[in-house]
């Protein structure tokens with residue numbers, strides 16, 4: 001499938017003029033701030049989305065709005081499927097173009113990528129597919145998401161392996177890379193088979209030093225027999241579409257991410273990447289509809305060694321979404337991964353520096369760009385996170401609370417927001433004092 005790049009330069013749309021002004025309260029707050037914003041080369045990118053301009057959308061980490069090229073690809077494919085489902089199915093049956101587009105974005109090989117419907121599906125397929133046994137240990141952290149913890153619990157229940165959860169840091173805002181990698185190193189034992197971590201914690205906004213942790217794991221593997229080696233697995237969803245990193249840069253063994261958050265991919269799409277030589281160790285939980293597995297069944301032969309293709313859950317999917325996924329990777333590559341990362345980090349810095357200066361706010365996300373990405377977590381003295389999110393909604397700002405036992409307010413300055421939007425958000429939080 002070929003993917004068209006945006007019709008005009010994504011950065012060409014200078015649609016707003018004038019100086020940033022003060023913003024009052026009420027329903028027009030977000031819209032009026034946007035109108036008064038200074039000329040902004042990123043407006044062209046924001047114009048690719050049909051997000052309601054009545055709101056400031058500080059939740060790019062939750063569920064994507066589709067940008068124009070993704071919407072158009074989905075519509076084209078939906079029409080094709082509705083006109084003739086069988087011929088459309090055959091025309092797009094080879095998913096190599098989707099995997100190649102993902103591979104080009106991730107700096108990986110297409111054969112190393114399984115297609116999934118979400119981060120959760122990727123993590124569950126991975127953890128339930130690992131050859132764990134009674135007595136094996138899985139090392140994870142207290143900071144990971146429900147999807148990691150529950151996938152590991154289910155895997156442990158079936159195999160008799162033990163899941164151990166450790167803290168990578170005491171205070172998230174003061175976390176350091178050395179401390180986090182050191183915590184993993186100290187917790188590894190001869191029984192450890194898996195290190196399960198998350199690139200960017202949606203509980204605190206902390207970005208973990210995946211490369212340093214992968215190096216700790218690689219050192220632990222020196223001298224271990226292949227069957228006793230530790231695999232380093234990452235929930236990468238909140239760095240994917242934010243950071244300018246390849247799989248080789250990260251150095252981990254497996255990496256799962258949904259494409260329907262920061263990537264702005266079709267809702268219900270995701271990828272699971274793994275090093276080429278490691279796929280045979282996995283056992284699929286859901287039969288793939290890939291050629292090799294199906295052929296073996298047709299010829300009544302045992303299945304071949306597991307590949308990434310065989311770890312792509314089979315059955316029919318919402319195909320117009322899956323086949324349109326290359327458009328999302330092309331959207332990001334059209335802007336440039338380095339530019340996307342620099343933009344998101346600049347807006348997050350602006351947001352965090354603003355919050356840091358407020359006496360009634362406790363910032364839980366590190367200021368350092370090496371230790372944070374696009375999520376900012378904080379608390380407001382004397383208010384529950386839900387109350388803060390409610391007050392922000394009154395100002396037409398959509399924020400969220402982190403769905404963890406200890407919950408914070410979360411905002412995500414992103415490609416969907418401008419400097420002026422971040423200023424409006426900071427003003428609204430300042431007004432809560």
Ligand SMILES: Cc1ncc(COP(=O)(O)O)c(C=O)c1O
Nearest residue numbers: 118119120145147202235237258
């Ligand atoms: C860290 C993390 N992992 C996984 C998920 C679930 O992602 P998905 O909806 O793609 O399964 C979330 C949810 O937003 C998350 O914050």
